[in-house]
Amino acid sequence: MSAVIETKNLKKYFSVPGGVLHAVDDVSISIERGKTIGVVGESGCGKSTLGLCLVHLHESTDGQIFLNGEDVTDLNKRQLRKFREKAQIVFQDPYSSLNPRMTVDEIIREPLILSRRYKKGELDDRVDELMELTGIEERLAQSYPHELDGGCRQRIGIARALSLDPEFIVCDEPVSALDVSIQAQILNLLMDIQEKSSLTLMFVTHDLSVVRHISNSICVMYLGQVVEMSPTEELFLNQLHPYTKALMSAVPSIDIHNPSQRVMLSGELTSPINPKPGCRFKDRCVYATTACEEPQTLEEITPGHLCLCSRVNEINQLV
């Protein structure tokens, strides 16, 4: 199987007062058709920036992006329009990502009109079809976003993203603003759609139980870098990077007889501005030594399981 979307050494730097902020630093990932990659990490780790770069809502600083093997790193206006028909995004906040002056019908219809793919008579059918697919009741077609609840708004965001049959969708924390009972409805919807149309997804979230459920593989980011990447179940069984271990253990367990064995982290995220070479996690890491001040490389430790830590073998007693 070939990759639908792929990045090679992708970088996104921002100039800020005080230096250069390394939001995404040398990220290489690839997602196969019909698969989902989960990107996890804490606020400011660059996971959303990565998602935004992939759909050209941010222009990357360096590196390459490929869609179906074709280099789509630099696109002119016309190419970008074509690209957006294939790569879409669903945003975190269903309250601010919908135009408050447009009805549900108009929001879903707009991309269809812009694409000029549909004849006038076909438009209504397509809108109906999308609303049915995403579980939006027909009677809400003429409602405005403020009249709807969060779950329903997120369905509109999904319907809009799906309108032109994209191949790839970035879901940027699509359920974080929703209550658990509604969150489960939306996650089921996304998985149903993916099954029907072999859609490729990047799921950006801070919620590990959500990614475990929805992703085939997971990529853990810390201060702009991928520190660990692995098939989902392997990662939950076997965390190699000290940050991943701490992150996983910090999630409160719902099993009252079996609470999480916490690896407490000292300190907080260091600044992503002008990072020093070497491991970016070392100041919070219990295993840090002088070796960690050397530049680190992402290495395949076991098949398909990559880790950015020069001490990975010692820490995990693999050798």
Add this chain to the structure above:
Amino acid sequence: MMSEKNDNLLSVRDLVVEYTSGGEIIHAVNGVSFELEKGKTLGLVGETGAGKTTIAKSILRVLLSPPAKVKSGEILLEGTDLLKVREDEMLKIRGAKISMIFQDPMTALNPTMTIGNQIAEGIRLHNDVSALEAEKMAIDMLQSVRIMEERFHEYPFQFSGGMKQRVVIAMALACKPKLLLADEPTTALDVTIQAQVLDTMRDLRNQLGTSMILITHDLGIVAENCDTVAVIYAGQIVESGSKEDIFDHASHPYTVGLFHSLPMWAMGEKRLHPIDGLPPDPRIEPNGCMFRFRCPRATKACEATVPNAELTSGHFCRCIAPKEEV
């Protein structure tokens, strides 16, 4: 059972709170009763709009009125009904006997005051101490939430989210209150920081013997921090009991539905099990079981008033057909 009653720090009885909005009545809290023992933590769990925050604000009497109105009920703190206390006395209770931590540490702090002075301000208000002594006590509090003394004279913008929330905790506990109301104290924080903050709160509460009402939508946080749990739906407590009652013997269909919605629960299964539909419109006058519109077990009988039945000692469930699942 009588002896237990004497250990109660707080009893809330039949609390009813309404809001008026555009001429319509919003039924926010519809007859809520619960007790909190000294030194214990009660988890108040429910979804957006269930009335959790309104309950906490009623206890501290900081609801904006209008639009909010406490229609009836009693809130007894060590036997004194807080709803009947004069406002000038309430000023002495707030911050000293009861304090509250809000969800968003960014807006809970005064941006133009140093964090040290913000902590010392409360201490001076409630204790007869000099400015110097108050400062000393504030520094102690800062250190107990693991913030270095050197940062006493810094402003909130110089702190990260996790540290701001620790400052808020220091402020809330500076006068050693008997009751701490924590409203989603870690929802705005990352998980590793959340773990640090909850850890700090637990240590401090144990030290000071503070009781706590922890409001959250995260069942994992409840599992790790609470002694008793009340599950709230549409302004009513639908199930309450010890942590074991709720996590091992969940009986109300809503509680069961909440657990089953969690991705953690579906381990290995492809589909999640959401609760169908949405919470009821809070403008509807409460009648019968308010969960019946979404309940897989609902029958005609659920339209009548549902009693709060005691299933086992201390485990209450507001359902005519409670079923033990899990």
